[in-house]
Amino acid sequence: MSTLVIIGTQWGDEGKGKIVDLLTKRAHVVVRFQGGNNAGHTLKVGGEQIIVHLIPSGILYPETLNIIGNGLVVDPAVLLEEKEGLRKKGRFQKDEQLLISDRAHVIMPYHKIVDQGREKLLGKAKIGTTGRGIGPAYEDKASRMGIRMIDLIRPKSLQQRVSRALVEKNCIIEHCFKLPPLNADRIVEEYAEYGRKLAVHITDTSAVLQARIEKGNHVLFEGAQGTLLDIDHGTYPFVTSSSVLAGNACCGAGISPNRVDKIWGVVKAYSTRVGEGGFPTELTDELGTRLREVGAEYGATTGRPRRCGWLDLVILGHSVRLNGLTGLAVTKLDVLTGISPIKIATAYMSNGKVLERVPSNVADLEKVAPRYSELPGWDEPLGECRSFEDLPSNAKHYVNTIENLTGVPVTLVSVGPAREQSIIRKAPF
Numbered sequence: 001m002s003t004l005v006i007i008g009t010q011w012g013d014e015g016k017g018k019i020v021d022l023l024t025k026r027a028h029v030v031v032r033f034q035g036g037n038n039a040g041h042t043l044k045v046g047g048e049q050i051i052v053h054l055i056p057s058g059i060l061y062p063e064t065l066n067i068i069g070n071g072l073v074v075d076p077a078v079l080l081e082e083k084e085g086l087r088k089k090g091r092f093q094k095d096e097q098l099l100i101s102d103r104a105h106v107i108m109p110y111h112k113i114v115d116q117g118r119e120k121l122l123g124k125a126k127i128g129t130t131g132r133g134i135g136p137a138y139e140d141k142a143s144r145m146g147i148r149m150i151d152l153i154r155p156k157s158l159q160q161r162v163s164r165a166l167v168e169k170n171c172i173i174e175h176c177f178k179l180p181p182l183n184a185d186r187i188v189e190e191y192a193e194y195g196r197k198l199a200v201h202i203t204d205t206s207a208v209l210q211a212r213i214e215k216g217n218h219v220l221f222e223g224a225q226g227t228l229l230d231i232d233h234g235t236y237p238f239v240t241s242s243s244v245l246a247g248n249a250c251c252g253a254g255i256s257p258n259r260v261d262k263i264w265g266v267v268k269a270y271s272t273r274v275g276e277g278g279f280p281t282e283l284t285d286e287l288g289t290r291l292r293e294v295g296a297e298y299g300a301t302t303g304r305p306r307r308c309g310w311l312d313l314v315i316l317g318h319s320v321r322l323n324g325l326t327g328l329a330v331t332k333l334d335v336l337t338g339i340s341p342i343k344i345a346t347a348y349m350s351n352g353k354v355l356e357r358v359p360s361n362v363a364d365l366e367k368v369a370p371r372y373s374e375l376p377g378w379d380e381p382l383g384e385c386r387s388f389e390d391l392p393s394n395a396k397h398y399v400n401t402i403e404n405l406t407g408v409p410v411t412l413v414s415v416g417p418a419r420e421q422s423i424i425r426k427a428p429f
């Protein structure tokens with residue numbers, strides 16, 4: 001048995017979906033352990049593009065078991081829509097391909113209203129959330145007001161818990177957001193119907209996962225978002241509402257830390273961010289626009305243009321340390337073709353002092369000036385490279401520099417969106 005956790009090392013959108021899809025060929029089980037449909041994992045297979053938000057990226061392999069762990073917040077309408085969409089494309093033909101934890105929390109209509117209403121009230125100080133109700137659903141989990149997947153298949157409990165929650169939610173909806181109150185019976189009817197449709201997938205997934213690990217299965221844990229969006233270690237408050245670090249694969253899936261063998265971080269060859277918050281290496285000039293256009297840097301979930309900038313090794317070092325990375329998957333190296341020199345931030349300057357760590361205060365992060373190293377670029381397109389030796393020498397030098405400066409081996413290099421545009425340097429299992 002072997003287990004591998006894959007996480008994002010930047011602000012999400014590093015290309016985790018492609019990497020997970022690629023490595024799933026060698027895995028028996030793929031598990032999501034946090035987040036919800038704020039994520040958008042883009043998979044490209046045989047010219048067809050598929051974007052999944054909730055269902056793990058292993059769904060394209062019919063024999064792989066996909067698990068939505070207890071650490072997620074699930075919007076059941078989105079999940080059913082995603083299932084239907086995949087079915088129509090000839091994928092996800094067997095219900096057994098997906099299990100959902102009975103302990104996962106449910107995103108309710110009031111969570112979306114609060115998420116969007118709060119952003120409006122915040123005005124310029126908004127977080128730039130995806131508006132999918134993620135934060136308010138996690139808030140209810142922590143305040144013990146949440147509805148879980150198990151409640152969807154227990155109508156009595158659903159009725160009680162929704163009625164109780166609405167006492168408080170309607171107060172907020174009416175008084176803070178000046179919107180009409182929600183009706184408990186209508187919500188219960190709608191969500192009990194979702195429960196009936198999803199019942200076949202709902203179970204104690206932690207027990208299933210542990211049994212699979214004991215049986216010797218290869219398991220891949222699929223992180224969502226990225227380390228700098230982590231609720232504790234990210235650029236707070238411009239973060240998501242869950243812990244996105246490798247450590248949370250254990251809590252969010254229900255396994256012991258001693259079951260984790262390897263941890264790979266996915267790092268884009270440059271940086272991007274959607275939403276607000278500090279971004280020291282951001283490029284607001286033509287080069288930033290070029291990265292956005294060549295790299296197709298538009299949000300897979302919201303379609304928002306992503307902010308683009310140079311690779312930041314202070315940020316990457318933060319991720320290496322917090323996640324205990326044993327490998328790095330460098331994605332979108334091909335996007336840098338034609339840019340020379342290429343810059344990499346190796347430290348920050350702040351008030352005349354050198355900073356090698358990410359400041360805890362977002363206002364301090366906004367004030368730092370990156371200190372750059374310049375590396376020579378290359379002009380050759382990389383899309384046809386299939387081995388590390390095929391890369392132009394300056395592209396190899398760029399990858400080797402990342403490896404040397406982080407101290408983590410680059411186990412995979414991606415040179416395009418398709419599965420075959422990948423150089424696997426070390427077997428995942």
Ligand code: IMP
Nearest residue numbers: 012013038039128129130239240274275
């Ligand atoms: P939320 O997760 O919708 O609450 O959004 C909080 C912050 O995380 C915002 O800046 C979002 O743009 C960002 N975010 C959430 N999910 C993703 C993702 O999958 N990729 C990139 N950014 C994300």
